[in-house]
Amino acid sequence: MIISYEMFVRGVDLIKTLKFDLLLCDEGHRLKNANIKTTSLLASINCRRKVIITGTPVQNDLQELFALIEYVNPGILTSSSFRHVYEDPIIASQQPNASQTEKELGASRASQLNRITSLFTLRRTQDIINRYLPPKVEFVVFCQPSEIQLSLYLDIVGCRSLRKCFNSVDTGDHLSAILALRKLCNHPALLALANDQETHNELAQEAAKLLPSYLKPGIFDEKDSGKLAVVSCMLWALKEAGREKIVLVSNYTSTLDMLATLCTRYDYPYLRLDGSTPSNKRQQLVDRFNHKYSKDFVFLLSAKAGGVGLNLIGASRILLYDIDWNPATDLQAMSRVWRDGQRRKVYIYRLLMTGSLDEKMYQRQVKKQGLSGAVIDARESDRVHFSTEELKDLFTIHRETACLTHDLLKCQCDLMGGTSMDTHQEQVIKQPERACQLYSGSSGCHLNTITMDQLQNWCHLATPFVPDTVKDPCLEAASDFITFLFCSESNIRPIQLTPTL
Ligand SMILES: [Zn+2]
Known part of the structure; x- marks a missing residue:
């Protein structure tokens, strides 16, 4: 029997009378809350073998992980001991001011929990699918504020x-x-x-x-925004280069309006899909864009509307104009283009305004992703509460830097490359005591180091670019408005014909 969760809830009385030997719950993260009706009704079905399939096992907190464990393996952990033995110490160890003892306790409890859950979980990461995808080049583009x-x-x-x-x-x-x-x-x-x-x-x-009087609603001059200037140069270069298409993503419809204005100004044919697009029209737009002979150069996509399954492989480039607090939202946007069926090399650009809130949000993303892998994908709970200190930090603009995130890495690459050595050195000397906001470094939480290491291992490029270092005509065209670049090219292993799962 194949049935949706909604239909199951409606028909549960009838379904209960049947005997099943195996129950598979796809998109199983829907069961993360033990209190919702669907979860309790599913738990009431008499079936010995239950499997949850999910791409996002823990979205918010460890309680959600507990609900999933409790569903597939009721009683293996009790709610009160789970909180006391695992959740509290793990969360405490992830706090920036955690003591060494707390960190060690948290780490040991995390690995203990990992050991228990590994007895009944099978984890397969994107890596497996990625082996079958074309190469991908990812850029984090730090744009000079106007x-x-x-x-x-x-x-x-x-x-x-x-x-x-x-x-x-x-x-x-x-x-x-x-x-x-x-x-x-x-x-x-x-x-x-x-x-x-x-x-x-x-x-x-x-x-x-x-606002000064020349800034009017609906009038978007490129010179007033570093990010828009970068996009404008990039689109120009891409159009010049030939037939490639691009997806532009934003979290805001007002920003999509602005990007649409830009397309109109330069006569770039574009399509747009956002929350207001009726569902019966979405597939038409997608098909039209992906069509070999389509003239549409730009696809404007709302990050929120571009849900799971949207396939935009007609483009081989995607640009995230603003980022989300949740890295999963951004990853989902990227996978519109870098996905099954894509045959060309894919280029992903994320735009951040240098030294601003954009960068702070990105740093938080890096931190969150760094937590994944600790306990399946456990990460700190999405906090909606900000302390005064956090707010002050979020809102501080750093005008003197080419890339705050690079400063935080305490990377020495500038000293070797020499392109922007002076400013970099000055930064390091000026603020040696600044607490690392990514919680990395010697005192940092070990759970994060992998991601920090990864960022450390990306290419770090300061402007003006040394010729032939940025092998991307779009970014070269926009280099006047860029202060710094992080770049990574995925190393794709050879495709195996018989993958061993
Ligand atoms: Zn560096």
């Missing part, structure tokens, strides 16, 4: 409504401050009031008043 972005950033961080949020415990206040700065990173004109909702938001109103 003068107006820098001055507005300082104005907004210093404005009354934003300072108020430091003392507020209302998450809504924090999020609207974050939203204002993220818009600014995308383009300052996005701060112009666009809808009724915003006119009721004090910070949005105050930010809009700070």
